[in-house]
Amino acid sequence: MRIGKSPRLSRGFTLVELMVGVLIGLIGTVVIFQVFAVSEGQKRTTTGGSDAQQNGVFGLFQIERDVRMAGYGLNYMPLLGCSINGWYEPGASPIQFKLVPVEIINGLAGAPDRVRIAFGNSDLFMAPAKLTQSMPSPSAVYKVDNRFGFNPGDLIVAAESGQPCTLAQATEIPGNPGNSDNVVHNSGNYQNQEGANIPADYNRPGGLPAPNNISYNSWNPATGTGGRLYNIGAAPTVVTYAIQNNQLVAINELTPGAPNATFALADGVVQLQAQYGFDGNADGRIAADAVTSATVNTAVANDQWSDSMPAAATGPDWAKVIAIRLVITARSATPERVNPVTGVCETTTANPTWMTPNPPVAVDVSLADPANWQCYRYRTFEVMVPIRNMVWFPQAA
Numbered sequence: 001m002r003i004g005k006s007p008r009l010s011r012g013f014t015l016v017e018l019m020v021g022v023l024i025g026l027i028g029t030v031v032i033f034q035v036f037a038v039s040e041g042q043k044r045t046t047t048g049g050s051d052a053q054q055n056g057v058f059g060l061f062q063i064e065r066d067v068r069m070a071g072y073g074l075n076y077m078p079l080l081g082c083s084i085n086g087w088y089e090p091g092a093s094p095i096q097f098k099l100v101p102v103e104i105i106n107g108l109a110g111a112p113d114r115v116r117i118a119f120g121n122s123d124l125f126m127a128p129a130k131l132t133q134s135m136p137s138p139s140a141v142y143k144v145d146n147r148f149g150f151n152p153g154d155l156i157v158a159a160e161s162g163q164p165c166t167l168a169q170a171t172e173i174p175g176n177p178g179n180s181d182n183v184v185h186n187s188g189n190y191q192n193q194e195g196a197n198i199p200a201d202y203n204r205p206g207g208l209p210a211p212n213n214i215s216y217n218s219w220n221p222a223t224g225t226g227g228r229l230y231n232i233g234a235a236p237t238v239v240t241y242a243i244q245n246n247q248l249v250a251i252n253e254l255t256p257g258a259p260n261a262t263f264a265l266a267d268g269v270v271q272l273q274a275q276y277g278f279d280g281n282a283d284g285r286i287a288a289d290a291v292t293s294a295t296v297n298t299a300v301a302n303d304q305w306s307d308s309m310p311a312a313a314t315g316p317d318w319a320k321v322i323a324i325r326l327v328i329t330a331r332s333a334t335p336e337r338v339n340p341v342t343g344v345c346e347t348t349t350a351n352p353t354w355m356t357p358n359p360p361v362a363v364d365v366s367l368a369d370p371a372n373w374q375c376y377r378y379r380t381f382e383v384m385v386p387i388r389n390m391v392w393f394p395q396a397a
């Protein structure tokens with residue numbers, strides 16, 4: 001007898017069932033990506049605002065810290081404001097800056113300002129030494145009445161009223177009889193206190209190029225005029241804070257031409273503005289009702305907040321600059337998306353502002369990227385910093 005075998009019934013998913021499953025999976029994927037996009041947008045917004053705040057606060061702290069040291073060692077009123085000329089030998093580049101604690105290089109048409117800060121690091125706070133002999137040539141040694149505190153390697157500034165100042169580097173302080181008043185500033189090497197030979201970086205062979213090769217006269221006690229010699233220490237600071245490529249940078253003005261002369265401090269900083277606090281009535285403070293002006297008016301005895309000092313400002317005028325006002329604007333690192341309906345960014349709809357002291361007016365901050373500025377988030381930080389070494393400034397002697 002033949003036994004038959006029944007075929008097994010086979011069942012699977014129909015095409016309709018498969019399509020329904022795929023559709024459900026696609027809908028789930030879309031929902032997941034929508035949630036992810038919203039989450040990433042919120043994260044980007046939070047992170048971008050936080051980054052802008054950190055960059056702005058850090059940048060402002062760096063400038064404020066140096067402003068509080070500004071003017072140390074530049075303690076002779078009649079010579080404040082003179083133009084210093086020097087030479088950095090490794091970079092084969094000239095050096096130029098003003099003998100003032102803080103100099104604002106005002107940006108034009110809303111461009112960022114540049115803030116230059118200068119101070120010495122000498123261990124001893126003293127009045128500049130007086131030249132006891134007129135210099136027969138610009139490269140002659142400086143003969144001074146007091147060499148206390150001068151050491152080989154120190155940077156020195158020779159100055160005289162009505163003349164540009166000269167930056168040099170002391171290379172020898174001889175102690176033998178007949179030369180005990182000399183401060184030598186030769187090119188080549190000098191010997192430090194440990195006995196090592198170190199290159200003198202600031203004494204150009206043959207002296208500075210004309211017309212900056214200056215000879216200074218001996219001090220005349222009867223008229224209170226003549227040459228003086230500052231000792232600003234072995235490692236003074238002359239730094240310019242500026243905005244470059246949406247970064248806050250610090251430029252070492254004493255090493256021009258060197259590869260590391262410019263150092264980036266903070267990303268996403270798009271604006272830097274500064275104003276002088278001018279103590280017109282010489283009472284040691286800036287009054288709450290101090291007026292705001294484009295240029296300090298030194299002819300009136302009023303306190304002022306101003307963008308610039310007059311070109312003919314004297315030493316006593318610069319001594320009245322006892323504070324500086326700083327404003328920094330930082331922006332988020334990543335732009336937000338445009339509105340799909342309007343096709344434009346709506347993250348920021350109005351320019352960030354900062355307040356003028358008197359009258360208190362909100363002033364728009366000029367931004368470096370006007371075509372795309374609305375796609376970013378901004379943080380503006382303001383501070384007023386006293387220039388303490390001007391408040392404690394000694395009388396001329």
